Amino acid sequence: MKKIRVLVAKVGLDGHDRGAKVVARALRDAGMEVIYTGLHQTPEQIVETAIQEDVNVIGLSLLSGAHMTLFTDVAELLKEKGLDDILLIGGGIIPEEDKEALKQAGIAEIFGPGTSTDEIVEFIIQNVKK
Amino acid sequence: MKELVKKVIEGDAKAIARFITLVENRDKDALNVIGQIHEYTGNAHIIGITGTMGVGKSTIIGKLAKEFVERGKKVGIIGIDPSSHFSGGALLGDRIRMQDIILNKNVFIRSMGTRGMLGGLTGAIYDVVKILDASGKDVIMVETVGVGQSEIDIVKMADTIVVVTIPTLGDSIQTLKAGITEIADIFVVNKSDMPNADATVMEIQIMLEMNKNGAWKTPVIKTIASDSEGIRKLLNKIEEHRDYLLNSKELEERRRKRYEAEMIEIIKRRLMAFIIDEPKLREKMSSLVDKILSKEVDPYTAADEILGTLLK
Numbered sequence: 001m002k003k004i005r006v007l008v009a010k011v012g013l014d015g016h017d018r019g020a021k022v023v024a025r026a027l028r029d030a031g032m033e034v035i036y037t038g039l040h041q042t043p044e045q046i047v048e049t050a051i052q053e054d055v056n057v058i059g060l061s062l063l064s065g066a067h068m069t070l071f072t073d074v075a076e077l078l079k080e081k082g083l084d085d086i087l088l089i090g091g092g093i094i095p096e097e098d099k100e101a102l103k104q105a106g107i108a109e110i111f112g113p114g115t116s117t118d119e120i121v122e123f124i125i126q127n128v129k130k
Numbered sequence: 131m132k133e134l135v136k137k138v139i140e141g142d143a144k145a146i147a148r149f150i151t152l153v154e155n156r157d158k159d160a161l162n163v164i165g166q167i168h169e170y171t172g173n174a175h176i177i178g179i180t181g182t183m184g185v186g187k188s189t190i191i192g193k194l195a196k197e198f199v200e201r202g203k204k205v206g207i208i209g210i211d212p213s214s215h216f217s218g219g220a221l222l223g224d225r226i227r228m229q230d231i232i233l234n235k236n237v238f239i240r241s242m243g244t245r246g247m248l249g250g251l252t253g254a255i256y257d258v259v260k261i262l263d264a265s266g267k268d269v270i271m272v273e274t275v276g277v278g279q280s281e282i283d284i285v286k287m288a289d290t291i292v293v294v295t296i297p298t299l300g301d302s303i304q305t306l307k308a309g310i311t312e313i314a315d316i317f318v319v320n321k322s323d324m325p326n327a328d329a330t331v332m333e334i335q336i337m338l339e340m341n342k343n344g345a346w347k348t349p350v351i352k353t354i355a356s357d358s359e360g361i362r363k364l365l366n367k368i369e370e371h372r373d374y375l376l377n378s379k380e381l382e383e384r385r386r387k388r389y390e391a392e393m394i395e396i397i398k399r400r401l402m403a404f405i406i407d408e409p410k411l412r413e414k415m416s417s418l419v420d421k422i423l424s425k426e427v428d429p430y431t432a433a434d435e436i437l438g439t440l441l442k
Contacts, residue, residue, distance in 0.1 A: 001155050001245070003218070028219035035241050038226035045232045049225065052239055054147035 004032040004128055006057040009046045010039045011074065014064035019091060023059060026117030043073040047081060055086060056128050062092040067102065075106035085129045131159050139170055141266045143238060150240055153257045164257055170264035175372050177269065178288030180310060183276020185294045186320040189355040191271050192228035195237055197365050198269050205237045206262035206270040213243035224273055238262065244275060255287060256392045285313050286391040289384060290371045294318045297327040311337060314348055315371050318364060322352035346374050411436065
């Protein structure tokens with residue numbers, strides 16, 4: 001009766017949560033347990049929540065442009081706490097040229113506007129550490 | 131697994147979280163050692179918070195937790211939201227209302243899906259409460275799913291039950307109906323800046339006056355949780371109720387009932403697992419189903435026959 005537990009988090013000062021909610025709903029419909037944090041999370045809050053909720057996946061959403069700092073901070077904090085087995089993915093308005101650097105930093109995949117939710121579900125199922 | 135249990139008892143957040151997952155997944159190894167933590171339990175005050183969806187349960191819990199921590203308590207919170215009967219997935223959103231305590235070292239929050247259980251709780255709830263209790267929490271707050279009128283399983287679980295409602299959710303007839311109105315140790319009328327709050331309080335008080343529930347007089351408290359109004363008063367009442375339970379020996383009585391319910395639950399689960407895992411019984415069941423289909427036997431006789439084989 002194992003279930004994939006996913007933390008969907010809005011990081012930083014950005015109030016656009018439509019996309020995060022759509023993704024959360026799609027993951028729910030794919031049979032996952034989705035913990036939705038609401039807006040304005042700091043990297044510390046996200047990592048602490050990930051520990052307590054024992055999630056397999058963290059999905060970060062950001063449309064403000066601060067992804068290079070905030071996504072990277074979450075990735076580093078996860079490493080520092082020994083949680084690198086958590087699959088970290090991101091979404092939002094992320095320029096093409098930033099994607100490589102984010103992947104280097106530990107974000108497994110970036111999903112931009114127009115991504116089908118099936119694609120995200122599939123990616124999680126394929127890449128989550130069992 | 132032994133190491134994990136040791137760390138849980140020491141209060142290590144990562145270990146607690148991991149152990150809860152294993153128990154929730156009904157992991158065999160975890161269920162084999164869960165009995166070992168029983169001796170470390172019984173110190174926490176278990177508070178059930180229940181009520182219809184949207185009345186402010188999560189917000190109230192968030193504010194209560196903050197106040198408990200300020201009074202030097204370690205707090206565990208379990209927020210339960212419904213799992214889909216269709217996909218098995220769930221959207222767990224109770225944390226959204228608990229923002230200012232997320233980084234507090236003395237608070238541990240866990241969100242759970244109901245995973246097919248009705249009654250407002252989840253199947254692993256006894257075990258998860260036990261884990262938090264054994265890990266040294268002084269207070270454990272269990273938030274049920276947003277319940278309707280009759281999801282009262284929380285009675286079997288909590289020392290103190292807080293039922294939350296809001297003004298104008300119904301007329302006086304609603305307070306006369308059986309169900310969750312019967313289980314409250316404390317009533318909260320939240321969002322009491324809405325019109326008709328006083329009328330709602332009065333309806334509830336009139337209903338309560340007709341109850342015969344011993345020496346404890348169920349109070350009705352007005353709150354505006356988003357502004358922290360009434361929270362301190364609510365917390366004082368919760369502690370008063372705990373003192374009442376301790377002094378009147380009712381705590382022991384309630385816990386007795388809880389352990390009995392828990393034991394029956396375990397027997398049921400193990401019995402079912404035994405019947406379903408046993409190949410011989412499965413074979414017999416399948417042949418009995420054939421006979422029920424052809425009207426040779428009825429389902430009751432068939433069930434008795436299975437139970438008869440078990441008891442031999």
